[in-house]
Amino acid sequence: MITTTxxxxxxxxxxxxxxxxxxxxxxxxxxREGEVFGVVGRSGAGKSSLIRxxxxxxxxxxxxxxxxxTDLTALAGRGRRAGKDLRRARSSIxxxxxxxxxxxxxxxxxxxxxxxxxxxxxxxxxxxxxLELLDLVGLTDKAxxxxxxxxxxxxxxxxxxRALAGKPKVLLSDEATSALDPETTRSILRLLRDIxxxxxxxxxxxxxxxxxxKTICDSAALMERGRITESxxxxxxxxxxxxxLARELFPVDGAGNGPGGTVLDVTFHGDAxxxxxxxxxxRTYNIDISILGAAMDTVGGRQIxxxxxxxxxxxxxxxxPVGFLREQGLQVEIxxxxxxxxxxVALTKEGTK
Amino acid sequence: MTWSEMQPLLTQGTLDTLYMVLWSALxxxxxxxxxxxxxxxxxxxxxLQNTAVNKVVGVIVNIGRSLPFIILLIALIxxxxxxxxxxxxxxxxxxxxxxxxxxxxxRLVETAIREVDHGLVEAVQSMGGSLxxxxxxxxxxxxxxxIVSGTTTTVIALIGYSAMAGAVGGEGLGSKAVTxxxxxxxxxxxxxxxxxxILIVTVIQLIGDLAVRLLTRxxxxx
Numbered sequence: 001m002i003t004t005t006x007x008x009x010x011x012x013x014x015x016x017x018x019x020x021x022x023x024x025x026x027x028x029x030x031x032r033e034g035e036v037f038g039v040v041g042r043s044g045a046g047k048s049s050l051i052r053x054x055x056x057x058x059x060x061x062x063x064x065x066x067x068x069x070t071d072l073t074a075l076a077g078r079g080r081r082a083g084k085d086l087r088r089a090r091s092s093i094x095x096x097x098x099x100x101x102x103x104x105x106x107x108x109x110x111x112x113x114x115x116x117x118x119x120x121x122x123x124x125x126x127x128x129x130x131l132e133l134l135d136l137v138g139l140t141d142k143a144x145x146x147x148x149x150x151x152x153x154x155x156x157x158x159x160x161x162r163a164l165a166g167k168p169k170v171l172l173s174d175e176a177t178s179a180l181d182p183e184t185t186r187s188i189l190r191l192l193r194d195i196x197x198x199x200x201x202x203x204x205x206x207x208x209x210x211x212x213x214k215t216i217c218d219s220a221a222l223m224e225r226g227r228i229t230e231s232x233x234x235x236x237x238x239x240x241x242x243x244x245l246a247r248e249l250f251p252v253d254g255a256g257n258g259p260g261g262t263v264l265d266v267t268f269h270g271d272a273x274x275x276x277x278x279x280x281x282x283r284t285y286n287i288d289i290s291i292l293g294a295a296m297d298t299v300g301g302r303q304i305x306x307x308x309x310x311x312x313x314x315x316x317x318x319x320x321p322v323g324f325l326r327e328q329g330l331q332v333e334i335x336x337x338x339x340x341x342x343x344x345v346a347l348t349k350e351g352t353k
Numbered sequence: 354m355t356w357s358e359m360q361p362l363l364t365q366g367t368l369d370t371l372y373m374v375l376w377s378a379l380x381x382x383x384x385x386x387x388x389x390x391x392x393x394x395x396x397x398x399x400x401l402q403n404t405a406v407n408k409v410v411g412v413i414v415n416i417g418r419s420l421p422f423i424i425l426l427i428a429l430i431x432x433x434x435x436x437x438x439x440x441x442x443x444x445x446x447x448x449x450x451x452x453x454x455x456x457x458x459x460r461l462v463e464t465a466i467r468e469v470d471h472g473l474v475e476a477v478q479s480m481g482g483s484l485x486x487x488x489x490x491x492x493x494x495x496x497x498x499x500i501v502s503g504t505t506t507t508v509i510a511l512i513g514y515s516a517m518a519g520a521v522g523g524e525g526l527g528s529k530a531v532t533x534x535x536x537x538x539x540x541x542x543x544x545x546x547x548x549x550x551i552l553i554v555t556v557i558q559l560i561g562d563l564a565v566r567l568l569t570r571x572x573x574x575x
Binding site: 055057081082087088089090091093094095097099101102103104105106114115117118119146148162166172 | 400401470472473475476477478479480481482483484486490491494495497571
């Protein structure tokens with residue numbers, strides 16, 4: 001639905017060529033129809049430039065963007081101003097902003113009608129559609145109110161209603177929940193999820209909150225220094241050994257209970273995750289397992305996520321149980337194994353000195 | 354000078370002053386508003402970035418702003434004569450008054466529009482809004498309270514200019530004050546004109562403030 005190839009954006013400050021900032025460095029992104037795709041990264045990683053290049057609010061220095069089969073970069077032409085074709089293409093891409101960007105001079109309803117005014121719909125049709133959308137976002141009673149009288153969450157609901165007014169196929173969300181508290185964030189994410197499912201809308205969102213990706217994204221990409229360093233469905237990312245995105249999405253922590261244990265990180269994904277593996281392990285080998293930390297979610301009846309567990313004894317003693325876990329299709333990483341007895345002695349001596 | 358002698362002079366002076374000020378204010382708004390918008394749009398990073406146009410308009414506006422009004426008034430006599438047919442009388446004075454106030458008002462409009470959050474412009478761009486849409490539906494409505502308050506300031510400045518215009522062949526309170534209060538040493542009349550001017554300025558300021566308050570009430574939190 002959204003494809004970028006070799007997308008590059010270089011900002012030049014001043015007239016000299018010395019000050020160049022490469023915000024996007026050859027980004028290839030592919031967002032499939034109907035999915036919620038999240039791009040995560042720190043501030044300054046280029047996320048914002050990326051999403052703004054998708055509807056060409058920002059002109060890419062090089063590369064192409066195509067949305068729903070239309071090459072937007074070709075429509076853009078060479079001038080700074082957006083031509084008619086590009087403007088028409090933009091009206092089928094909704095956008096939601098971190099700071100809502102509602103017009104304070106217009107009522108909620110008039111804000112939602114604005115895109116329809118641009119599309120040239122009649123007054124009657126505009127108000128019918130606006131009321132329909134207010135109902136969708138749960139703000140039917142706020143039609144005649146000005147944005148200043150709304151809470152942050154309500155403002156973002158208006159922002160979402162406005163973005164949907166022109167019946168877009170794609171919704172871009174530029175840190176839509178970053179200015180909201182956790183509770184409101186969850187309700188906005190739930191709304192986005194509902195819209196994605198009800199209307200079959202493709203959503204591309206950028207965020208610095210892992211929680212957002214975990215809550216609603218089907219796929220995610222990690223962005224660093226203007227490049228996409230990891231990308232895939234959440235399941236695929238978990239299945240990738242050493243994926244930093246998976247580790248950050250499902251962070252596990254917790255130290256072992258002292259010497260004499262083996263600490264493992266177990267990643268659950270795919271079919272194996274439907275089995276109660278940990279209790280099977282415990283019963284089969286008659287060992288006590290401590291769960292030190294876990295970040296698990298159940299999506300579509302499957303458990304996905306990561307868990308840190310501790311098995312008694314050295315790694316050598318645990319080769320068989322680890323093999324069992326791997327046989328179940330789980331990914332196992334050894335965090336730290338109990339050191340050999342000799343080493344322990346040496347360390348104790350070192351400590352007493 | 355008795356009150357019954359003063360009254361017709363003051364009434365006529367006030368009417369002439371208001372006639373000059375209100376018509377020139379109208380011309381100023383019509384001329385200054387697009388100029389202010391043009392200054393913002395053509396500026397660096399603006400939606401119609403055009404350094405040459407921006408520089409030229411900026412220089413013209415600055416020249417207009419730095420000329421003392423009394424000099425502008427005299428320098429414009431040929432132009433005023435060309436437009437109105439005479440350079441004397443309240444109608445003729447509308448020309449220099451408006452030309453003097455347009456640059457001033459244009460700068461006020463420029464400042465007001467610059468204060469509009471760029472995010473709003475982007476939001477409308479993302480909806481596929483064209484430049485005229487952005488100006489009409491975002492920049493002007495969002496800047497309206499500041500523009501109205503700038504208009505009040507401009508009208509009050511025009512009252513001051515109109516008194517000067519009165520000294521150089523115009524009519525109005527300024528000319529009456531010069532003729533009767535100054536040249537005939539009628540101190541009582543001088544004081545009366547000052548009081549009337551204060552009243553006019555106060556009323557205009559009150560109306561302006563009221564309009565701004567009505568416009569911003571909805572944008573503030575309840």
